[in-house]
Amino acid sequence: MDINTYCAGDFRLERLPNRWQVGRFAALDALGVAHLVTTRQGPDVQQVRHDPAPPGREIAHILGLEHVAFLDQVHGGAVLECARDGLAGAADGLVTAAPGLALLGKSGDCPLVLIADRRRPAVGFAHASWRATVAGITTAVVRRLVDLGCDPADLVACICPSAGPCCYEVGDEVRCAALEQMGPHAAAFFRSPGRPGLAHGSGDMTARTGRLHFDLWRANACVLARAGLACSSIHVAGLCTICRNDLFPSHRREGDAAGRFAAVIGRVAPAR
Ligand SMILES: [Zn+2]
Secondary structure: OOOOOOEEOOEEEEEOOOOOEEEEEHHHHOOOOEEEEEOOOOOOHHHOOOOOHHHHHHHHHHOOOOEEEEEEOOOOOOEEEOOOOEEEEEOOEEEEOOOOEEEEEEEOOOOEEEEEEOOOOOEEEEEOOHHHHHOOHHHHHHHHHHHOOOOHHHEEEEEOOEOOOOOOEEOHHHHHHHHHHHOHHHHHHEEOOOOOOOOOOHHHHHHHHOOEEEOHHHHHHHHHHHOOOOHHHEEEOOOEOOOOOOOOOOHHHHHHHOOOEEEEEEOOOOOO
């Protein structure tokens, strides 16, 4: 498996008639999968907590979907299946086989991974924060889709805009947790920009205080390939929410005042 061969760059931003700016993946459009990623020029979905509230329902309506389900996202490895409207529970992965139901994930820097099947109506998403990624959330969502009858070889996954490898600084405890829970290969997901080529003397201080960058895009792409998805079926938007805070809310940039953007996926019910 070559974790560097995933496709990239098929994510585009467009303007809806209601003036929201949203992103879409060509790979999901090609399958007829209803989906979108909201931006700062759109709703703040922070308030979608216990009931869908207007933004959740409006997004579902725009996509031609009837209902919307979402999670109390808790940065773990648990996945739920749902078939109806509203809060499905506390977890970081959600799957459904119910046409007409929109699954809504919320982010303020964390990668949301949208997954659809080429042959079946099943869809799902993972809220792949660093803790959830290390806890195996993306693999767990694929497994849950397999339980619904999906073949991993038929799955298409799209990693939404999030804190990128350019900006996502973490402490060494995050690298240690990743190595322990994901395995030694996780070392490849970290780099220390300030470290290479430093001379002795004052440079050593920079080396000691240099922070690690965690590449959550690469980590999740690798996890998806290990779970059996074709590398050509793994797509990365490649937009960093910290660099592009003009487009997306970022918790790292804005702190607790940051809003949340949404990534939503579903299958339109056949006409009755
Ligand atoms: Zn960045």
